[in-house]
Amino acid sequence: MSSCFGRYFRLSLFGQSHGPGVGVTLDGFPAGMEIDMEDVARQMARRAPGQSALTTPRKESDLPEILSGVFRGKTTGQPLTCLIRNENTRSQDYGEQVDLPRPGHGDYTGHVRYYGFEDFRGGGHFSARLTAPLVFAGALCRQYLAGQGISAVCHIQQLENILDKSFLDPVEPGDTPAEALPALTLPTLRPELAPQMEAAILAARAEQDSVGGVLECRIDGLPAGLGAPFFDSVESVLSQLMFSIPAVKGVAFGAGFSFASLRGSRANDPFRMEEGRVVTRGNNCGGILGGITTGGSVIFRVVVRATPSIAQSQQTVSLQRGEDAEIAVRGRHDPCVLPRAVPVVEAMALIGVMELWKERCACVL
Numbered sequence: 001m002s003s004c005f006g007r008y009f010r011l012s013l014f015g016q017s018h019g020p021g022v023g024v025t026l027d028g029f030p031a032g033m034e035i036d037m038e039d040v041a042r043q044m045a046r047r048a049p050g051q052s053a054l055t056t057p058r059k060e061s062d063l064p065e066i067l068s069g070v071f072r073g074k075t076t077g078q079p080l081t082c083l084i085r086n087e088n089t090r091s092q093d094y095g096e097q098v099d100l101p102r103p104g105h106g107d108y109t110g111h112v113r114y115y116g117f118e119d120f121r122g123g124g125h126f127s128a129r130l131t132a133p134l135v136f137a138g139a140l141c142r143q144y145l146a147g148q149g150i151s152a153v154c155h156i157q158q159l160e161n162i163l164d165k166s167f168l169d170p171v172e173p174g175d176t177p178a179e180a181l182p183a184l185t186l187p188t189l190r191p192e193l194a195p196q197m198e199a200a201i202l203a204a205r206a207e208q209d210s211v212g213g214v215l216e217c218r219i220d221g222l223p224a225g226l227g228a229p230f231f232d233s234v235e236s237v238l239s240q241l242m243f244s245i246p247a248v249k250g251v252a253f254g255a256g257f258s259f260a261s262l263r264g265s266r267a268n269d270p271f272r273m274e275e276g277r278v279v280t281r282g283n284n285c286g287g288i289l290g291g292i293t294t295g296g297s298v299i300f301r302v303v304v305r306a307t308p309s310i311a312q313s314q315q316t317v318s319l320q321r322g323e324d325a326e327i328a329v330r331g332r333h334d335p336c337v338l339p340r341a342v343p344v345v346e347a348m349a350l351i352g353v354m355e356l357w358k359e360r361c362a363c364v365l
Contacts, residue, residue: 104308138347
């Protein structure tokens with residue numbers, strides 16, 4: 001099923017953008033963890049719409065209602081279901097039926113795949129609205145994994161043609177500390193770039209257009225030995241989740257596509273001993289070798305396309321009339337999804353780590 005993930009940590013996503021609500025069921029979450037709902041609310045607020053001129057004006061409180069799997073404030077180990085109600089829909093913006101599929105969206109392919117029975121309002125089940133329950137799930141994983149010394153943080157490495165430095169680069173005075181990134185609307189390692197990125201987003205909005213970029217994520221505290229070769233590699237698990245995020249069109253680990261220009265002598269990360277454990281000099285491999293974690297930081301990047309919903313006139317077709325047509329997308333949309341995608345990437349990374357963690361535990365006799 002396309003709305004389910006995992007074997008050892010099972011996640012099932014449900015709901016539509018303009019339906020009563022969206023939600024998630026987690027099966028396999030450990031029992032006995034006390035949930036910090038204030039921290040959950042902080043994570044949800046990072047993704048929520050309508051918080052600045054850089055995002056869609058759609059307002060949603062995104063208050064999670066836990067329907068099962070928690071008793072007296074602690075997880076029970078049984079399936080944990082969360083519902084987030086939709087409060088600020090404007091379904092009239094989408095008409096009575098699909099006629100003019102929006103370029104860059106799943107309107108046409110979803111219409112064909114589901115024989116015309118899909119809920120097309122606001123993108124339905126294809127909508128980024130479904131990332132709200134994913135951030136909830138990631139918030140729970142964050143709390144559990146923090147107890148194991150594991151964390152994840154993300155920054156905007158590129159917005160349009162504005163380039164930030166990488167987690168792979170040496171830390172320099174003046175860089176934003178990793179622990180400070182989650183509190184920033186436009187998290188960058190070089191803080192002077194944030195005003196430039198904001199100006200680029202606002203310029204695109206003024207021109208009824210949108211911009212995309214690259215997000216880079218770092219997962220710290222992972223032990224060596226998580227993952228497996230081939231189909232259950234760390235890259236396979238994390239890539240599946242990253243490509244499940246609407247607008248993500250590319251994923252690269254460590255040096256990524258730069259490997260194409262590196263000889264083996266430069267691409268390899270030599271091993272050395274440090275305080276009795278094996279570490280690597282450099283991290284071109286992104287903390288993964290043979291599909292298995294090395295014990296170093298796992299670093300990867302995702303390419304996020306510009307928001308396809310723009311007010312400019314675009315070419316499309318009329319499905320009802322069977323002829324070429326034009327469309328100017330109505331509704332409320334982000335001129336750039338990068339700021340709100342940052343906590344989604346972190347959440348998906350932590351969900352993937354949870355699957356890898358539980359698989360590793362299941363292999364121990």
